[in-house]
Amino acid sequence: MLTDGAPRALALSDVALHAGVSHQTVSRVVNGHPNVAPATRERVQRAIAELGYRPNAAARALVTGSTRSFGLVISHINQYGPAQTLLGLEKAARAAGYSLRVAILDDDSEAAMREAVDRFVAQSVDAVVALSTYGQAVDALRRFDAPVPLIAVQVGRDESRPTVWVAQEVGAEVATRHLLELGHRTVHHVTGPPDSLESHGRVIGWRRALEDAGAPVPEPLHGDWWASSGHAAGRALAARVRAGQEDVTAVFVANDQMALGLLSALADEGLSVPGDISVVGFDDVPECGYFSPPLTTVRQDFAELGRRGVELVLARLRGEPLESQPVLPQLIVRRSTGPARPV
Amino acid sequence: MLTDGAPRALALSDVALHAGVSHQTVSRVVNGHPNVAPATRERVQRAIAELGYRPNAAARALVTGSTRSFGLVISHINQYGPAQTLLGLEKAARAAGYSLRVAILDDDSEAAMREAVDRFVAQSVDAVVALSTYGQAVDALRRFDAPVPLIAVQVGRDESRPTVWVAQEVGAEVATRHLLELGHRTVHHVTGPPDSLESHGRVIGWRRALEDAGAPVPEPLHGDWWASSGHAAGRALAARVRAGQEDVTAVFVANDQMALGLLSALADEGLSVPGDISVVGFDDVPECGYFSPPLTTVRQDFAELGRRGVELVLARLRGEPLESQPVLPQLIVRRSTGPARPV
DNA sequence: TGAGGCTTTGTTAACGCTAACAATCGACCA
DNA sequence: TGGTCGATTGTTAGCGTTAACAAAGCCTCA
Numbered sequence: 001m002l003t004d005g006a007p008r009a010l011a012l013s014d015v016a017l018h019a020g021v022s023h024q025t026v027s028r029v030v031n032g033h034p035n036v037a038p039a040t041r042e043r044v045q046r047a048i049a050e051l052g053y054r055p056n057a058a059a060r061a062l063v064t065g066s067t068r069s070f071g072l073v074i075s076h077i078n079q080y081g082p083a084q085t086l087l088g089l090e091k092a093a094r095a096a097g098y099s100l101r102v103a104i105l106d107d108d109s110e111a112a113m114r115e116a117v118d119r120f121v122a123q124s125v126d127a128v129v130a131l132s133t134y135g136q137a138v139d140a141l142r143r144f145d146a147p148v149p150l151i152a153v154q155v156g157r158d159e160s161r162p163t164v165w166v167a168q169e170v171g172a173e174v175a176t177r178h179l180l181e182l183g184h185r186t187v188h189h190v191t192g193p194p195d196s197l198e199s200h201g202r203v204i205g206w207r208r209a210l211e212d213a214g215a216p217v218p219e220p221l222h223g224d225w226w227a228s229s230g231h232a233a234g235r236a237l238a239a240r241v242r243a244g245q246e247d248v249t250a251v252f253v254a255n256d257q258m259a260l261g262l263l264s265a266l267a268d269e270g271l272s273v274p275g276d277i278s279v280v281g282f283d284d285v286p287e288c289g290y291f292s293p294p295l296t297t298v299r300q301d302f303a304e305l306g307r308r309g310v311e312l313v314l315a316r317l318r319g320e321p322l323e324s325q326p327v328l329p330q331l332i333v334r335r336s337t338g339p340a341r342p343v
Numbered sequence: 344m345l346t347d348g349a350p351r352a353l354a355l356s357d358v359a360l361h362a363g364v365s366h367q368t369v370s371r372v373v374n375g376h377p378n379v380a381p382a383t384r385e386r387v388q389r390a391i392a393e394l395g396y397r398p399n400a401a402a403r404a405l406v407t408g409s410t411r412s413f414g415l416v417i418s419h420i421n422q423y424g425p426a427q428t429l430l431g432l433e434k435a436a437r438a439a440g441y442s443l444r445v446a447i448l449d450d451d452s453e454a455a456m457r458e459a460v461d462r463f464v465a466q467s468v469d470a471v472v473a474l475s476t477y478g479q480a481v482d483a484l485r486r487f488d489a490p491v492p493l494i495a496v497q498v499g500r501d502e503s504r505p506t507v508w509v510a511q512e513v514g515a516e517v518a519t520r521h522l523l524e525l526g527h528r529t530v531h532h533v534t535g536p537p538d539s540l541e542s543h544g545r546v547i548g549w550r551r552a553l554e555d556a557g558a559p560v561p562e563p564l565h566g567d568w569w570a571s572s573g574h575a576a577g578r579a580l581a582a583r584v585r586a587g588q589e590d591v592t593a594v595f596v597a598n599d600q601m602a603l604g605l606l607s608a609l610a611d612e613g614l615s616v617p618g619d620i621s622v623v624g625f626d627d628v629p630e631c632g633y634f635s636p637p638l639t640t641v642r643q644d645f646a647e648l649g650r651r652g653v654e655l656v657l658a659r660l661r662g663e664p665l666e667s668q669p670v671l672p673q674l675i676v677r678r679s680t681g682p683a684r685p686v
Numbered sequence: 687t688g689a690g691g692c693t694t695t696g697t698t699a700a701c702g703c704t705a706a707c708a709a710t711c712g713a714c715c716a
Numbered sequence: 717t718g719g720t721c722g723a724t725t726g727t728t729a730g731c732g733t734t735a736a737c738a739a740a741g742c743c744t745c746a
Contacts, residue, residue: 009490011732022696027734035694054465058410059732061401062701069444083426090447099462101412101444104433119442122397147352227633257630264633287600290570290607292635354702365726370704378724402702406731 010053019047030055061124068098070313071120071128073113075105079225079257080285081302085131085153088306096314101125108134108195117146127313129153134195149316153309155197162316163324164308168198171298171329172205175252175280178296178331180213182278183340184250189220190233190262192254196225202254202282218246223258230258234265241271249277249340256281256288259295263336267292274338284332294334301327353396362390373398404467411441413656414463414471416456418448422568422600423628424645428474428496431649439657444468451477451538460489470656472496477538492659496652498540505659506667507651511541514641514672515548518595518623521639521674523556525621526683527593532563533576533605535597539568545597545625561589566601573601577608584614592620592683599624599631602638606679610635617681627675637677644670 012030016023021044028036029044036044047053061067070093076082090100101123103116113130120128127149144150152163179187189206192199203220210217221236223229230253240246253259259281266273273279273293281288284299304327315322355373359366364387371379372387379387390396404410413436419425433443444466446459456473463471470492487493495506522530532549535542546563553560564579566572573596583589596602602624609616616622616636624631627642647670658665 009732013732023732024697024734025695028695031734037694040694054461056405056732057466058401058404059701060734062399062405062703062732063734065701067401078423078426078430080421083421086445087421087447090445091449094446099444099446099466101442102429102433103437103442104430106434118397123400123442227630231633260630261633264635264637267635287570287603287630290574290604292607292610294607352702356702366702367704367727368725371725374704378722380724383724399702402731403704404731405702405733406704408731 009056010051011056012053015044015047015051015053018051019044065124066126067124069123069125070098070100070310071117071123071125072100072102073105073116073120073128073130074102075108075131075134076225077104081154081283081300082131084302085306085309088303089129089131089153089309090306091303092307092310096310098126098310110140113140114144117144117150121146121148126317127151129309129313130155131309134193134197149313151309151313151316153305162312162322164305164312165324165326166198166300166305166329167326168201168329169205169208170326171282171300171331172202172252173209174205174329174331175282175298176206176209177213178333179250179252179278179280179337180209180215182250182337184278185247185340186210186215186218187250187252188218188237188248190223190230190251190253190258191220192258193224194222199254202252206252223254225255225257227257227261227264230261231265232261233258234262235269237262237277238266238269238271241276242269250279250337251277252280252282254282256283256285256291256295256297259288259297259336260291263291263293263295273336276341278337278340280337282329289334291336293336296334296337297332299330299332301329352399353394354399355396358387358390358394358396361394362387408467409469410467412466412468413441413443413653414460414466414468415443415445416448416459416463416471416473417445418451418474418477419568420447424497424626424643425474427645428649428652431646432472432474432496432652433649434646435650435653439653441469441653453483456483457487460487460493464489464491469660470494472652472656473498474652477536477540492656494652494656494659496648505655505665507648507655508667508669509541509643509648509672510669511544511672512548512551513669514625514643514674515545515595516552517672517674518625518641519549519552520556521676522593522595522621522623522680523552523558525593525680527621528590528683529553529558529561530593530595531561531580531591533566533573533594533596533601534563535601536567537565542597545595549595566597568598568600570600570604570607573604574608575604576601577605578612580605580620581609581612581614584619585612593622593680594620595623595625597625599626599628599634599638599640602631602640602679603634606634606636606638616679619684621680621683623680625672632677634679636679639677639680640675642673642675644672 012023012026015026026044029041093100105112117128129151131153152161154165176187191203221233223233237248241248253262271277281295281297284297288295288297312322355366355369358369369387372384436443448455460471472494474496497508519530534546564576566576580591584591596605614620624638624640627640631638631640655665
């Protein structure tokens with residue numbers, strides 16, 4: 001162990017001395033430059049191995065202006081989607097020889113986003129990947145003039161900036177159509193928070209599917225992604241049913257957590273799923289096959305999102321203009337949806 | 344926007360020129376050194392603001408040997424606990440003026456751990472926080488001689504290295520005792536993966552509580568943290584019940600996801616919770632109040648774990664020896680547990 | 687056999703910052 | 717009034733690396 005009086009770490013010059021060459025030759029070997037005689041290269045490599053030399057990243061960064069790292073700005077990491085995306089991103093980044101630094105936004109304000117990007121810029125990251133889909137932070141992103149490539153993940157098509165996103169509308173349409181095809185007269189909807197772009201996209205898809213089918217468009221209920229809000233929405237729907245105001249037989253909930261809360265509320269209210277009401281979620285979290293009943297939902301491939309984000313960054317760094325491309329979600333039918341009861 | 348022919352970023356000397364002082368004076372202002380005349384300080388600060396100067400982190404790191412950043416080695420980020428801990432860690436680190444770099448382990452091998460720590464060392468991070476509780480990676484950690492402080496989070500008491508951890512045994516004991524106090528003759532257990540230290544700790548606590556109460560210790564069932572394995576365990580238990588081999592009335596499941604799977608399996612098998620069988624989980628994920636029925640569980644404060652991890656790192660960097668301290672888990676009683684049926 | 691060109695190696699100068707030291711300026715006291 | 721000390725500011729060097737250029741050695745071909 002390098003104890004308290006730790007000798008300073010090895011430098012190129014130490015290796016050079018050991019191998020009997022100049023430090024520049026060592027540098028060339030380390031960076032795989034051509035025009036190093038095979039014998040010399042081997043000697044240097046042996047010296048590197050013997051001494052256990054590792055290049056100093058700070059010095060490299062200073063002279064090259066590149067740290068071979070990306071900054072990831074993220075919020076809501078404690079939710080399944082973002083965490084999974086982070087996983088895909090880190091792996092892809094590492095495979096490409098980049099490391100990842102993360103900044104978690106305290107809130108979705110423009111100031112927080114700006115501050116995070118700024119810190120990354122000062123750290124000379126090669127690119128910033130922003131994975132935030134909320135309110136002002138997104139707007140900030142749109143307007144940002146950063147001196148590094150700035151890639152947005154999961155922000156929906158953005159004309160001004162390279163983007164990777166899941167086609168939320170398509171997923172919502174598929175979910176809604178699935179319910180309509182089961183014979184439901186219409187489909188109710190529990191949204192995510194109002195400042196979330198994903199939530200917005202799902203509302204659009206849901207509405208479009210209803211309109212295309214000529215079905216009535218009921219007033220949506222609003223949630224915040226968490227199970228508790230889904231529970232509240234479930235109680236509200238049950239109340240509507242009991243009051244005889246509306247015939248609620250199908251609900252499309254904007255994510256699986258809220259769907260779980262909704263299922264729980266419906267069970268409390270004595271309504272059976274899918275007997276009385278069919279429910280579709282969104283995300284396909286790993287647990288949702290074990291809800292009561294197992295949840296029909298729309299799968300998003302979050303890890304793929306991360307991978308494509310890195311692809312986009314790399315293309316951008318190479319100067320190739322790459323198309324923004326949506327990841328397509330997929331309907332997973334389980335047992336929470338069934339045919340409408342005959343009237 | 345800094346366009347393609349981007350002018351190089353501002354340096355100290357630019358600010359110095361603008362303010363009419365030497366670059367060193369600017370450096371002093373930036374670093375809050377004393378002995379700068381108030382008037383000068385203000386002039387420099389104005390210049391900094393006007394030009395929008397931000398110090399170059401790489402140059403600083405090169406000369407100081409410190410990047411003011413921590414490396415976080417983590418695995419299983421896609422699960423609730425690790426993600427939540429990351430959240431607490433990043434926030435606390437940022438508050439202390441440090442930024443976070445993450446490496447996600449591909450597997451829990453020693454090689455993966457070593458590789459990750461090595462990369463961080465080359466990047467001159469000021470400390471490495473390891474958040475991994477699995478198999479060989481933990482052993483690797485124990486043996487590691489890194490030239491930077493290495494702090495382990497959630498690895499249980501470790502004599503050789505500063506550590507923050509949740510007292511798993513205590514949580515498991517509390518959960519088990521809760522069931523025994525409800526009159527259950529014994530408590531069955533579904534474990535996590537065999538190479539997880541958390542899982543191991545929970546087995547110990549469970550067994551101790553049973554032995555202390557003089558209750559029989561049944562053979563535990565084994566899971567892997569995921570809901571599917573809990574489902575399998577649930578079916579296995581139901582089979583035992585049906586075969587009349589055992590009187591299963593209470594189960595302590597090592598995490599909430601598996602408990603969800605178990606609940607689902609029991610429901611499929613026509614067993615009621617808590618009527619026939621009482622179930623306790625572990626973690627208190629945000630959803631578990633909405634399981635069917637709402638799950639009694641043991642809450643771990645993951646974010647607190649992250650915060651304490653940073654505290655420990657900071658103390659270590661200041662040279663203060665800080666005690667390893669456990670975070671205490673807490674029983675949350677919901678509706679999945681009830682009194683044993685009278686025989 | 688010598689000029690030209692390639693390959694290989696070395697030398698020097700940055701990159702932007704902080705630390706150590708040097709210099710300047712007042713103020714204060716004997 | 718001159719010397720001393722503290723406060724303030726400037727100057728220089730060096731962190732470990734890469735890039736640009738220079739030099740040396742060898743081969744090839746006229």
